[in-house]
Amino acid sequence: MSASKRDELVQKALASFYKGGFHAIGMDRLAKETGVSKTAIYKHFRTKEELILATLRLRDEQFRNWLRRRIEALAAEPEGQLLAIFDALEEWFEEAGFRSCMFIKASSEYQDSSHPIHATAAEHKRLLSIYFAEIAQKTNAQDPEGLARQLLIVKEGAIVLAHLHEHKQVAADARTVAKNIVDTALADI
């Protein structure tokens, strides 16, 4: 399998797992949905778990790149960028296929923190926190890491509730909370 075909497989597997869940999607169904035979899949991934980890790595890269691009497109100044996180979120919620966060779902199905899949999910959230802290640093907030952690909490809560309730309302509420948090952090200077 060429590198690009492998990428295509991982991409399609990602879509299937995202829609269906990790336990719920079996390897036979995955082969059917990706158009790659089970034999070929197992040539390049020793186990289902390895394939899942590959999809999570792709999703991590995909999501963080997308978020960075949207944030930078929506605001130039760091303060505005922290708020733009939640404008970007709203865009995401409005996409037709939105079904919560891949990593929240992964940690829901693989709950033991020692499990590689759980650890990968935790790492994704940590990378997001670091990214938020980088932006917060530029605002000269007193505690950029703390500000980043607070914004991350709001982001995760918004995702969960956008999946369960009316996402329009949730996005607006999350943005209100974020504005509150950022204003307070910057007023303290």
Next chain:
Amino acid sequence: MSASKRDELVQKALASFYKGGFHAIGMDRLAKETGVSKTAIYKHFRTKEELILATLRLRDEQFRNWLRRRIEALAAEPEGQLLAIFDALEEWFEEAGFRSCMFIKASSEYQDSSHPIHATAAEHKRLLSIYFAEIAQKTNAQDPEGLARQLLIVKEGAIVLAHLHEHKQVAADARTVAKNIVDTALADI
């Protein structure tokens, strides 16, 4: 099966699903872990899904009663009670068996909003929002429903991250955000 035996089954099934996940725990294993034979289980629940719904109903009742009791024990005034939500959360996070929220996990495994299990999870969150709004109403905040929705977002985000990262830090951060939200809502009066 007597009513109390049935309750015991649902209680034990709840613990198994909470620990292991809904898809991951099969009916054979469930029978073993609950001590109730598969035959007896199917006498009282026509499908696995019905049993899951029963465990979710129990969990909803259990959790909201527990939260109400803790909040009322921790604070007498409504403003303090809104903040006490997050003290109660911290207590929960510190329990040995804490593994995120049953309903977040349920909505992660049953993602279609038309699915009864998904709908039950959504309903649980809605009941929490209503409860928070009842407390917020007593504070004379201008928009108690909005305040409740904001606090719910923070609560859900805190739960997700407490499951993935250091729960002590998460609880503290969530409480900081909550204080911020409540102060702002009450300053507006």
Next chain:
DNA sequence: ACCAACATGTACTGATCGGTTAACCTTGAA
């Protein structure tokens, strides 16, 4: 033209899935 590499579908493994059936055991009330 030939060969090796890689893809494929099909069929298989043993285990487990959700759910059912049947034969047996215990209990308490008539």
Next chain:
DNA sequence: TTCAAGGTTAACCGATCAGTACATGTTGGT
């Protein structure tokens, strides 16, 4: 004492699980 209710174990159903074996293309380099 008998009988029915409701429990048990155990085997079974067809489907699907993760993963493997194998024989058959298809492809590109030499």
